[in-house]
Amino acid sequence: MRHVTIPQDRIGVLIGEGGATMRDIEDRAGVRLDIDSETGSVGVESVEDPVQGLKGPDIVRAIGRGFAPEDALTLLDDELMLLELIDIEAATRNETDLTRKKGRLIGENGRTRELMAELSGASVVIYGSTVGAIGTPEEVEVVRNAVEMILDGAPHGSVYSYLERKHNELKSPGMEYHQYTG
Structure with missing residues (x-):
């Protein structure tokens, strides 16, 4: 069994109304x-396919870091x-x-976070002192690079x-090789 600790205010989201979210994740x-x-400690035990079960702790961790359960469950869509x-x-x-850097990451009316998600294709959440991204390795890398640019003080433009x-x-x-990146 693997253990993940999540913030108190996210326990209700993990459990869901009448335990529905918890059962959905388990199934x-x-x-x-x-x-x-x-x-806030959550034990995650694999009961079926051990490979698929490895995603369980990440699903719990994602919900704990502010993702909606349906976004966290996309981790099961594909092993990538x-x-x-x-x-x-x-x-x-x-x-x-x-506070200042978190504000820059969120952007005015959430626009920066929204653009990171929209243009990368990843789900992006800013919660507490973390930025979370769920996506393919390429999508997540784009988000990570954008976050690092903002944290390093790069202009939003x-x-x-x-x-x-x-x-x-x-x-x-294939097109990336034909574009000028200056």
Whole structure:
């Protein structure tokens, strides 16, 4: 059994109304969840296909980091789907800096986060001091690079240009070799 600890305020989301979300995860991932709502500790035990069961802890972790259960369950869609969590706090000096950088990642009315998701093809959530991305390795890499650019202080315009370029590359395989990237 593997253990994942999630924030208290996400336990209800993990369980769902009348336990519906928990049962859905258990059925679809072939795992059994043992949730301690006092501590936020969730035991994840594989009961069916052990390979599919390996995704169980990531599904729980994704919900714990702010993803909607249906987005977290996309991790089961294909073995290439992965969850990446980027620690914003690691790139900040103090609480004020964390708030400022988190604000830059979210953008005005959530626009920056929205564009990261839209143009990369990944699901993107900003929760607490992490940015979470669920997608293929290529999609997640685009999000990671965009987040790092923003955390390093790049202007939003440069980040949006990068996202547009990557969006076009991901949409038209093979074309990336014919584009000028200056």
